[in-house]
Amino acid sequence: MTPFWNKGLLLTALLLPALPAQAEEYKARAVINAWDRAVLSGELAARVTSLPKRPGASFKRGELLVGLDCALYEAQASKVAAENKAAGIKLDNARQLNELRSIGSLDVALAQSEYAQTQAELNIARINTQRCQIKAPYDGKVVTVLVNQHENIRQQQELIEIVADQRLEAEVVVPATWLSWLRPSASLMLQIDETGARVEASIIAVSPAIDPVSQTLLLRAELAPSAELMPGMSATAYFTAPSAE
Structure with a gap:
């Protein structure tokens, strides 16, 4: 015969609502990188x-x-600019003579080609001075x-x-099996090794390929700008995944 107090416990257990499934916490290693x-x-x-x-x-x-020191390149640019100016004058003169039937169209074409060549050399010289x-x-x-x-x-x-130290992200390497519950834009918490600070982040990209040797996956997480973060810092990333009911 079942004792009275055991019957009471059994009745209480039957009447109590089922507890919701508890979320599980997963962790992985991460490193802070700069976008640029x-x-x-x-x-x-x-x-x-x-x-x-x-x-x-x-x-x-x-x-x-x-x-x-740009003195040499500036001098070269001035020299080519003078040659380009002379080629332009020569081209104008050739066009005028062509209108007077003093020279042929071939001479005009050659003068135009010479002007175009010096113009290209001038552009190169100016690029060098900018460098x-x-x-x-x-x-x-x-x-x-x-x-x-x-x-x-x-x-x-x-x-x-x-x-660019104000545009930072975290790269997290996780087991490929996490794909069963991991979703894009999922949130995570980073605990920085060097300072102990905790920083919120969210996934912005999941690698489209799994490493076949280690069976791991690379995630990229977006971070808010923070004076406490520096590129090269390492951290532990904490994820919360719902357990199956």
Whole structure:
């Protein structure tokens, strides 16, 4: 015979509503990256004349980062500009003589070709003078300066590394099996290793391919701008997934 107190517990259990399924917490490793990070190289062989920004300094888009000696290229541009002007005068004269039937159309065509050639050379010379000033392509900070003032650099030599530190994202590597519950735009929490700060984020992209060896997947998560975050920081990402009822 069932004791009275056991009958009471059984009746109570039958009358109580079922508890909702508890959410499960998953965690994975993450790293903070910048959307824009670049090492700027020199396109000319020249002497460094100006380095206004040092490592850690902030800059705005269009500000000068590296200045190069442009005297030679400016002189070349002036020379080609004079040649282009002379070719233009020669072309005008050829057209006038052609109207007077003093020369043929071939002479006019040759004068026009010479003018077009000098115009192209002038454009190249002007591009070279513009390359003497390396300006910031976006707002950011200087990571490191790879040359010193007064040094002579060669073409394609790396000069300065920059980063847009206000546009950050997190890259998270998770097991591919999480695809059974992971959804785009899902939210997550990042706990930064270096500072202990907790930052909210949301998934903006899921890699379209799974690594066949590790059976893992790469996620990209959007972060709000924060003075506490820096590119290269590592973190633990916490996800909340609903359990099956």
